[in-house]
Amino acid sequence: MGEACLRRRVAVVGGGIGGLTAAGLLAREGHEVTLFEGSASLGGKAQAVTVDGVTLDTGPTLLTLPDLVRGTFERLDALDLLPPLTELQTQCAYRFAGGSTFTAFKDLERTVASADGVSPGEGAGLRRFFEEAEAIWKAAGEPYLEAPFEGMAGFMGRVARRGIGAVLAGMRLSSLHGLAAKHLRTPELRQYVGRFATYTGASPYEASAAFALIPHIERAMGVHHVRGGVGALVEALGCAVRRLGVTVHLKTKARFERTESGYRVGVGSDVAGFDSVVVNADPLESLRRGDESLALSGYVLLLEVDGRPSLPHHAVLFGGDYRREFDELFRGELASDPTVYFCHPSASDDTMAPPGRAGLFVMVNAPALPVGEARAEVEARAWERHGVRVQEQMFEKLFAHYPELRGRVRVLGTRSPVDLAAQGAPGGSIYGFLPHGKFGPFRRPRIRGNTPGLFYAGGGTHPGGGVPLVMLSGRFAAELASEHLRRRA
Template sequence: MDVETPSRLSERPAAIVIGGGIAGLATALRLSAGGMSVTLLERHNHMGGKIRTVPSEAGPVDAGPTVLTLRHVFDDLFACAGERLEDHVTLMRQDILARHFWSDGSQLDLHADPETTASAIAEFAGHKSAEEFRQFNRRTRQLFDAFDIPMMQAAKPKIPRLALEVLRHPRLLRAMAPLSTLSQMLDNQFSDPRLSQLFGRYATYVGGAPHLSPAILSLIWQAEAAGVWVIQGGMQRLATALTALAINRGALMRTNTHVDRITLDNGAVSGVEINGSEHLRAKCIVYAGDPRALTTGKLGSDLCGIAPQTLTIPRSFSARVHSFAACQTGPDLSHHNVFFADTPQSEFDDLMAGRIPSDPTLYLCAEDRGHGTPVPPLERFEIISNAPATETLTPPMDLDTWHHQIMQRLADFQVTLSPKPSMTTITTPQHFAQMFPETMGALYGQSPHGLTASLRRPTARTKIPGLWLAGGGTHPGAGLPMATLSARHAAEAILSAQTSTSLSDPTAMRGGMSTA
């Protein structure tokens, strides 16, 4: 392997990446693999951002994302460095995508194979519902295929191109149901309200309510239908692998590093001030945090014009996340389990009013299941319940009441956990707001509500030369695959610009990283 010497590294064009979440790590890897000298700055003492764990007697428990979808996005990321994803993490594809429970005792598994799912739905709700699901699967496949390249894969979606796609395929407009919300479309699609409730949960995957989100979000089903993978050892293994690989390609990773300000020179970025005293110089900076932090002046008043929409568009939902170890008795669990609310609309009415839902749907991840190995007596669990985002950092006063409520709710489904989890490992929106400044605790950036919400996100390129954006708060959106795609959009544009500059001026963008 060709090892870079310090003198050669200093000749590489310099870039700074701010933020060590999935987008920051993916950007650092792509830029370093593309020949740039990269320094990644992370304010916490670990990499991964929302990929995080909390300790337990059974080992580290995921307290963020729990599975991998759209695997091809990650295959492409590792391939950019000449590597294979499966050589760095052990992946286990799930036959059962999720197991769903209702308080009337009904239960439904969604499977990796669509026809197996249709058969399960036939047994669950009848042959009519099974045929409705087949129609839904074809409909969302059509939407995903049509909008993947011009929307998600495009660095900046263009309305004319999207409109052309619709004109070329007239049936697409009907599939989009542009005048309908996700709830309305699903109510028309399914005669059984439980299936509308189930597939309506995909709005929450991007922090929204199904009765306010556009019908096109139904295509999220195809992201799961394409495959769900569990990573052996937990999701943190992915962040660890990306960190190690980026370092191997020459990137410098600095944790416990607070960025005070992004500095400009003649209107273009010149570097960053960190930890109150140090100045790092670079002509290329990727901000891989929530762009709202730039708009509010958190990193300098000169940047307040960046992504102004983040000040006016409502924030997405947040969550209360409980991660712990316990022994479980009751119904047989899959890796992913959903325990549905009895009054689904009341949950979203509460969230939109800024209240913790009185009748929440609970997502329960049994992290030691789905590995093809015996389930240990002491298992690791993560419970996620939707919650409104909040500006305040003050700890909530109702946590004890809420904790008792969700434990009782699981008991109503015959799920018992022993010993009873304590409240010490609950992460609240207030915690998220503290960990990720200027997010207001929102987990998915801007709200997905409204037909044009997906077109209103900031994109990778900003109006300040040398400043780029990546992360779940930018296009194409929230979630591990989308944030990873945002890194590709930023890195490809940077490397393309760097190549063009180098061809026209061999001395431009040289000099590496320096301190002052």
């Protein structure tokens, strides 16, 4: 591409990471790209705030698949803009209700030894789990990420090229919890494995064992911190697309409609014609799937800490009954004993807070808001009460595990399901589509829209959530849009 006679006009509606990636790649090919973002800043759910010098991400807090991230910036001719990525040798610390602890390290042998510290022999079970998780990655994960998911036939063709063993392995998959129980005896290590279902807003008791590829990716390819936070990555992407000539309109909530020759996109009467549209928004409603069950939402506390506490970069403080926790959440209730996750970026990055202070991103899972304007309004009012209760639970667990924090924290801000819904997330759901069931991942909304020239990008479509996968969705959307535009030439 890139020849003047093939130059086409493309609109990107939504300036999250997927939309930015698609916009930049299409501009790199020589198309005239205009990006419309309804809010005052780019990034979608990947936002950051700075209060009194303390910077905290309010969305994603880590990176996996660093080669995919670097590859995206390389495709955008923007490696010079990519912030440094730091691989964490201590990936995450886990604390359990019974008092035991477990730490996942980059080094598998250290991780296995930590599992043996929970219960002798669990290290061998965890090693077997990782071996099976790697096999799942090779059999299903790699082909799932190789190309846009356009149906089972194409996907199974990519799987079959890996041999009949890969096909048979896929047919045997159970739930993520079932896979954990196959290899691990203790509820603690089963909780550790089950936790990765929440990367898709799902329950480990209902999500496919295919999601074991997530802990494999973390073990094999590392957990990384972006210097300056994920917000710095978004800023770099914004610079990259503008440098490629993308026209960016902020505070512009554009709508689009199909015409005989393409699409009209804009606000009110201020509309223009485009040959193709990439929509960086959750596609469930547009695809008439708005009545489907939604993935979990979350409640976030942003805290300032006096001093520099000796906390890990990432930690998970588990509740005592994991099955009950997910049963409550998917009944639409707050968890009675929630699992708490926190990110302490100053543990690895001095630029995130001034000397003598630190920031903490603290989060619990929460049910998505009910679908329907009237019910959602009631829930929005209810969250004024819910927020007080959830904060009490979060502080109680945080101080129980790290008593040195007591009296040293100040609330900088909060994010509730209501806030996420205001950002455009359906029901405040972080991931939108709920991939429950053995074949749940394959029901995820596809990138190709229901009219020619319309494509979707973002965590709500293939291949899923998380910064690298959202970048990949943007790349796939750009590739499909380019193919469409070439056919029209």
